[in-house]
């Protein structure tokens with residue numbers, strides 16, 4: 001299959017190349033795509049070198065599928081052009097996620113929604129993906145009424161510039177800034193732009209995307225999203241109120257049975273998920289599973305995943321795998 005990776009020089013794009021190779025996606029030809037700035041730059045994939053081209057040049061090369069991670073503006077401009085040329089687009093930006101005509105897909109949760117008509121498919125927000133993988137089996141079993149989520153998000157979620165800011169600060173060097181404040185030795189309770197209601201856009205993404213992916217607007221979600229000086233992945237504290245009561249061991253078993261989810265939960269031996277362990281892995285890790293003793297039918301848990309993997313590249317490649325398995329690309 002001819003595969004274009006749009007944003008191939010970025011953090012997510014680089015991870016996509018790693019994931020395509022690691023999962024043995026049947027790539028016969030790779031088309032790495034980036035901006036004019038990177039045109040002609042060489043990218044290595046499975047021992048072969050490929051030259052970076054611009055999005056317009058990539059369309060002319062007619063890939064079967066294009067994995068986009070080059071920001072919302074690039075997606076808005078080019079995804080429809082790729083689609084018109086018959087190329088299926090899987091897009092990592094927020095450009096199409098809430099468009100009612102586009103599917104927003106996490107294969108383990110709602111992969112069944114994909115059809116032959118879907119030419120632009122949206123990959124959800126990284127924090128939302130890891131949360132819904134863990135929520136799905138519990139919603140099926142106990143019906144979720146409300147989720148209160150607080151995130152502890154890696155700087156890799158903001159791209160190359162943010163990683164450089166953290167590294168520069170740690171080395172005592174001046175450099176480009178991705179954040180309005182120092183990130184090293186700090187915590188910034190602000191991800192993406194503020195909205196009129198006082199929430200950030202990242203928080204609203206978690207709320208709205210969860211309802212769309214779970215196909216259930218009755219699930220109430222409230223979120224506080226926070227950037228921390230960490231690299232390996234995003235962590236989330238979830239407080240979940242169910243309609244029905246549960247047994248904590250049954251909750252663990254349901255999570256362990258969920259595809260793409262690994263339970264790491266043994267306080268006696270200090271086993272709980274951490275971003276340094278999730279780094280470079282495709283799964284979502286869940287631990288600190290315990291009853292919220294302050295109100296009925298309510299659970300606390302801690303969810304960690306590599307935001308560049310399951311939160312972005314892995315999920316996009318899994319969508320491509322699913323399309324291929326259904327004969328849709």
Ligand SMILES: NC(=O)c1ccc[n+]([C@@H]2O[C@H](COP(=O)([O-])OP(=O)(O)OC[C@H]3O[C@@H](n4cnc5c(N)ncnc54)[C@H](OP(=O)(O)O)[C@@H]3O)[C@@H](O)[C@H]2O)c1
Pocket residue numbers: 006007008009010011012013033034035036037038039055068069070071072074092093094124125126156157158159160161307308311312
């Ligand atoms: N980081 C995450 O955890 C994460 C998770 C989910 C989704 N996303 C989304 O994925 C996208 C990329 O994120 P990132 O973290 O990889 O950012 P990044 O490291 O800053 O990389 C951005 C990429 O986009 C390319 N690009 C920029 N403008 C372009 C244009 N006009 N035409 C073609 N290519 C262009 C860049 O190419 P040059 O090298 O030529 O500039 C680079 O390859 C964003 O939409 C982001 O919201 C990120």
